[in-house]
Amino acid sequence: MKLKIPVNPLKSSEEYTSKKPEDMSLEELEILLHSQRLLIKLELERLEKKINYSKFIYKIAKEFKIPQKIEAIFDNLVNSYFGEKNNKKKQKSNKN
Numbered sequence: 001m002k003l004k005i006p007v008n009p010l011k012s013s014e015e016y017t018s019k020k021p022e023d024m025s026l027e028e029l030e031i032l033l034h035s036q037r038l039l040i041k042l043e044l045e046r047l048e049k050k051i052n053y054s055k056f057i058y059k060i061a062k063e064f065k066i067p068q069k070i071e072a073i074f075d076n077l078v079n080s081y082f083g084e085k086n087n088k089k090k091q092k093s094n095k096n
Contacts, residue, residue, distance in 0.1 A: 021029060061067060 019028070021032070024032065
């Protein structure tokens with residue numbers, strides 16, 4: 001769902017984007033500063049949510065010992081792969 005009102009009204013407004021801060025009135029500068037503060041606050045909240053989500057995933061993975069299980073599966077795959085190669089080499093050497 002797209003918002004009808006943009007998050008940053010100054011981004012889509014040609015009136016403000018074409019102006020340099022030196023040419024803006026005090027009121028325009030205050031609005032610009034306020035919107036920049038809100039954008040920074042929004043980005044910090046997004047970052048905090050990502051960090052909290054990552055902590056949550058890590059905690060679950062650690063609780064269910066998923067890294068150890070993945071490591072065990074990987075070790076089994078590697079051992080079975082190299083074990084098959086060694087068995088084939090032994091069979092070839094026994095045939096000769």
